[in-house]
């Protein structure tokens with residue numbers, strides 16, 4: 401399969417009801433590393449991820465993956481901050497992306513069972529998905545995204561309402577996915593999580609990318625005054 405990377409974003413703007421939510425943004429993402437998007441509330445982190453995933457209408461500028469559009473679309477998965485679950489069992493939810501791709505039911509469920517165990521949902525595999533806890537729902541969403549081995553995985557604050565144990569489990573699954581070759585791009589409010597996971601950081605303020613750098617450099621010597629203030633814990637507007 402042809403690589404999706406580099407993906408090139410040139411002067412992209414996203415607007416809603418005449419208000420600019422994002423941009424203009426220039427960004428090139430290479431094929432390696434885990435990218436963490438950080439910045440104050442309302443900085444445009446979610447909109448950036450949605451734009452890259454093709455969920456936002458790009459009003460100005462261009463977005464190009466290195467492959468054809470159909471491959472790019474097929475090879476991406478997105479884990480939303482509040483996962484949408486089917487009113488079925490945990491196992492059936494995890495198997496769903498395979499069943500809609502025509503994988504035989506027994507095979508899809510066997511694969512889903514494997515994923516349920518990997519993300520720590522083995523015990524609740526037969527429970528109706530709406531009844532599981534918030535942390536378990538995020539694990540389900542992650543397993544359901546990873547079961548198709550996407551080339552790219554977007555996650556929008558996947559641990560925002562989770563306790564330490566669930567966060568630790570999810571970070572372990574993400575590290576494994578990265579080692580297995582999935583290119584991860586995720587937003588977080590949690591600076592500790594950003595430091596634990598990031599290979600590179602995108603720092604946003606007011607719909608613009610202010611820094612895009614290797615994580616160690618960003619955290620040890622941020623270039624902009626806004627990033628320095630943000631890392632100190634000051635309010636950045």
Ligand SMILES: Nc1ncnc2c1ncn2[C@@H]1O[C@H](COP(=O)(O)OP(=O)(O)OP(=O)(O)O)[C@@H](O)[C@H]1O
Nearest residue numbers: 416419421439440441442443444445446447448587
């Ligand atoms: N559906 C919408 N209609 C109008 N404005 C919106 C909509 N969704 C988001 N916005 C605005 O767009 C801007 C960027 O929002 P976005 O959710 O991308 O930021 P964020 O950095 O992810 O924020 P947070 O950290 O609070 O999740 C914000 O000013 C937000 O109020």
